[in-house]
Amino acid sequence: MKREAELPATGSLAPLFYAFGLITAEELQASDPYATVQDTNFLSWLQETVHEAVRTAEQHELLKWRIRKYRDTLQEKFSLAAVQVGAEYAVSLSEQERQVEALTTLEYGLSSLYQEGVSFEGLSIQLYHPDMCPVESYAYMDEHGEYQMQTSYMKSYIADDGTVHLVADSSTIRDQVKALDLDRARMLAFVADFWLGRVKELTPAIQTLLGVKAVWCDTKTEQNSQKFVIWAGYLLERREDIHRCLGGRTFAFSLIVHSESDGPLINFHTSSPILNVRTDCPPQHLIEFLVSETGIAASEAATEVQSSREREEALLEKVRKAFGLKCIIKICMNDKVLEGAQRLLEHADLIQTNVNLKGASLALDDCYELWDSGFISVPYNFKINELPSKIRLLQAGQRLTDNSSASSGQLVARAVPVSPHSSLSTLVSGPCARSTALRRTPLAFPGKASLRRTMPVATFGSLSRLVDVKSSRATAASAQRLVA
Known part of the structure; x- marks a missing residue:
């Protein structure tokens, strides 16, 4: 219809x-x-x-301070690299209260395992309250041979960057942690930190080379960090050619380098002072844009914005x-x-x-x-x-x-x-x-x-x-x- x-x-x-x-x-x-x-x-x-x-x-500010203090206390107590609970920003009082409950459950689980000699040094933990965590469904055959479908909250796992993802369920949190390979989590975290460190080292160099106001990179995943480092390497290898083409020009817009593949290689909107560039954008393509009339117009628009x-x-x-x-x-x-x-x-x-x-x-x-x-x-x-x-x-x-x-x-x-x-x-x-x-x-x-x-x-x-x-x-x- x-x-x-x-x-x-x-x-x-x-x-x-x-x-x-x-x-x-x-x-x-x-x-x-x-x-x-x-x-x-x-x-x-x-x-x-x-x-x-x-x-x-x-009340919101008080709970926000309490959550931050609680996280800092847990990081210091168990030598953790970081603790993140729920979304990065809790916008409701009920969500904040759930975060406090989740941190309390985490402290209970880690304390009992710490007393048994389990080390958590250097780990990053992403914590979810049972009422707000991702869910997963799976199918099975019951004892009568009938097809059944069951949905429950996610199982604990270690992400590619070494972050340990846990559900703050007091009845299972100990078993969740014991079932994970914490040494592997530390190794992955070390690799992720290496790439993140390289991003921080190369960002100022790219900003100076291109003459833009700032350079940002999407570092939500280790793969994104790797792609930025490789892309930055291509640019720095051609620094002499780039200096000669740009001739010391500066631009009023900032650069966001991302790894999304469903958009143009270079994207700029006149209402924003940001130039979006994909990590698979050839250096020559970017330089041609910067010295073109479109690049100059983008810089003027960014100044006005x-x-x-x-x-x-x-x-x-x-x-x-x-x-x-x-x-x-x-x-x-x-x-x-x-x-x-x-x-x-x-x-x-x-x-x-x-x-x-x-x-x-x-x-x-x-x-x-x-x-x-x-x-x-x-x-x-x-x-x-x-x-x-x-x-x-x-x-x-x-x-x-x-x-x-x-x-x-x-x-x-x-x-x-x-x-x-x-x-x-x-x-x-x-x-x-x-x-x-x-x-x-x-x-x-x-x-x-x-x-x-x-x-x-x-x-x-x-x-x-x-x-x-x-x-x-x-x-x-x-x-x-x-x-x-």
């Missing part, structure tokens, strides 16, 4: 999901990122969110200081960052009058959302135009009738936040509810999935209740309570 869907410029994949019958029409309508922005009372939402966000962020980013960073820093924020980051597209930052500065006095953001962490985004790490996500085009006039009316003692309240609709709109433990598929109930779960797909916004965990948060739609101001002379204090 032929299915058609028109995707909006916002990046939402909801129309595609609807075309395949994966979501309802109501869920499609709720997935519009700008519908939420238009209906939301910006200041009320911040007042509802900021205290919980700051508290969550403080870098200048734009510096202006952007300066503006974000100005926002951070104006509100006393702990930090501010960008999630929305680059052309929207400046708009959002300028709007925050323009309304700084009004926002600070109603909400204390000191110590909070803010993310300029396309929606209202509270992250598991304590970040407050606000849309770059938040609506605040009607609020100042209403506050002035209240401070002047004028009465907001039911009709006037109903016509404006945004001053007192309210919704109850969803529990952080709610399922991603859960929608906030009520006529003014919106679901953020539909929009939070890694395909819609690449990079966000690696930065945070999706968390459905209540937003504020059209008027949910009318407020009748009892006093004909509302003071500033009563107006403040009304907004709060």
